[in-house]
Amino acid sequence: MATERYNAPDREKHWQTVWDAKNVFRTATDTSKPKCYVLEMFPYPSGRIHMGHVRNYTMGDVLARAKRAQGFNVLHPMGWDAFGMPAENAAMERKVHPKKWTYENIAAMKGQLKSMGLSLDWSREVATCDPAYYVHQQRMFLDMFAKGLAYRRKAKVNWDPVDNTVLANEQVIDGRGWRSGALVEQREREQWAFKISAYSDDLLEALGTLDKWPEKVRLMQENWIGKSEGLQLRWKLDPTTAPAGHTELEIFTTRPDTLFGASFMAIAPDHPLAKAAAASNKALADFCDECRRMGTSLAEIETAEKKGFNTSIKAVHPFDPTWTVPVYVANFILMDYGTGAIFGCPGGDQRDIEFAKKYGLPVIPVVAPKDEPARSKAIAKVHEGVPFLDDGVMVNSRFLDGMTTKAAFDEVAKRLEREKLAGKPVAERKINYRLRDWGLSRQRYWGCPIPVVHCAACGTVTVPTMDLPVTLPDDATFDQPGNPLDRHPTWRHVPCPKCAKPATRETDTMDTFVDSSWYFARFTAPDATSPTDTAALDYWMPVDQYIGGIEHAILHLLYSRFFYRAMGETGHAGRQNLREPFAALFTQGMVVHETYSRAGIDPPQWLLPSEVAIAGEGDARTATEIATGKPAVIGDIVKMSKSKKNLVDPDDIIAHWGADCARWFMLSDSPPERDVIWTEAG
């Protein structure tokens, strides 16, 4: 027998059992000690952990252990983001109930996480699909409803025709569903929304206080909120040309200084004025219909021609009653931004200049560079079709001539605020945000039920707190598309809580991002009988270090920031008057791996790393498919994913080399914020 070697799997198992038996990582609120709340984004229980989890949780674990060693009382919990579509898909494909599938996955993944030797307080484990968790979410929803922070609205929604559900704007990527990849359609529908837009400015301003967040994430959120300051400005319509009842057109502009460059108005196909005009104009009605049919995909938007239709309505320039410009319906104007109407200034905008040329409208240069030689050149170029709208001085703009753009902005605002139209100021300063309210209704079974009842007599009635939770029926069917709650024979039929007459439950469930918007607060008191426990929150919040993937830079982090504010408003966020739940954020890099595919086949047939043999070194490396002996192609190094099959199972690594080895490599190979290239050799 050779000398005894360190047997990693054996020793690791031993100590993990000891830690478990002695509850060494259990944490209690202890105000005599300084606290440190270390949190990694909780996983979706897909069934197996992957290398991204290993990296994420190792980083958090190292920090938690270090802080513990430094004398901090460390909260390091773990739970499950357990609602969501994959469970329902599994139900449809494999005839297994979402609940069963989810809890089996949780059990399997919990075992894997334990094999990693993480110092987690498992006594605080929560699963968002547990009624003991979502009952509190329903309570908070009702509290938010009472405060007007959750409301019902008829809205155009992003409809995913594959998953048969509504998606939030944030979940539409390049015009496709973030999960299904299907082209998203626009549909009108009653649905629930959170009033995140009420916090636009606060969410934006407070980014400045998040000095322990990556600059990149703050910038992404800033852009997403998209603040723009401008002027809301009403143009009088020429009464001889306008439909009855329409006397003016309100537009939003960030560049009122360019008002003397106006050569047309453009309104959205859904704009009330467009609809009124279309009522007596068949060709216009057809044009509007065509615009509505146009998809929202990236490809369609980029290739779609900028088209307009002259309504023959004329708008009167606010500074010159003799100057009128034509009003077009245009396919590139969005009804839900600003007022759904703009004035076009071809001198300063590529899109406007193309539009003007196409329809033979004037092009007036109104902004020019400050220095003389550049000026005449720029003006000449504008006439040729090259817009100029940089900082400069005003030209061709009457009383604005010679002013800087900034001064001209203020001058126009000042004059038009004084000017009256129909008794009201012609214009007012206005701030617009790109951020829209968060549509949270999902036509799905495996999500938190929205605790309201629709009654023919009483309207929308909330479920009384004592009747919560509204739980999901276990006996739903998953054999056809659509929402199983809608076709359940009995679940939806309940008496109205107010008048007791027959009524129907809301069958929409909540977006799973709601579940993950407050779990960090629940971890501080997972057994509290109210959604949160004030004393626990006051001690533990905020999260001192949050760690997760950059892919959540907008959705999850912005929603959580909003939700904690809403929780404050409804008395669930403790006494600290804390608005920001995450004091510090770290976004770790991805785990990436080479891809392999069968040679000479397109589209590629991917091979698992374990299915290929590599020979040679450097540029001379070659790959062979082990099973067939045929050559394989070594492809790009990309994020590990099922679709590209470039996966390495953490279990194999842990079983062979031990968890310490896997953890060590993850931390030592590349800086934590950067991608780590997983190689067996490494």
Place this chain on the structure above:
RNA sequence: GCGGACGUGGUGAAAUGGUAGACACACGGGACUUAAAAUCCCGAGGCAGCAAUGCCGUGCGGGUUCAAGUCCCGCCGUCCGCACCA
């Protein structure tokens, strides 16, 4: 189109404007061993040279500075986010 990040050996990567390549992997040589693995020691940016040493080197081209991987200007390339947002 807008916003951002990045570009340094064979590889992962270090460098408050002050000796570029720390540390490590891989590699080469050596020790130990019958042999290997493991371990330990030594070497190493490139070119030239037996060597001492010299020259060249942080994507490319300029600039500021006593001094630039680092700061400024202009390119090239890669990656990420947003995008008919008025």
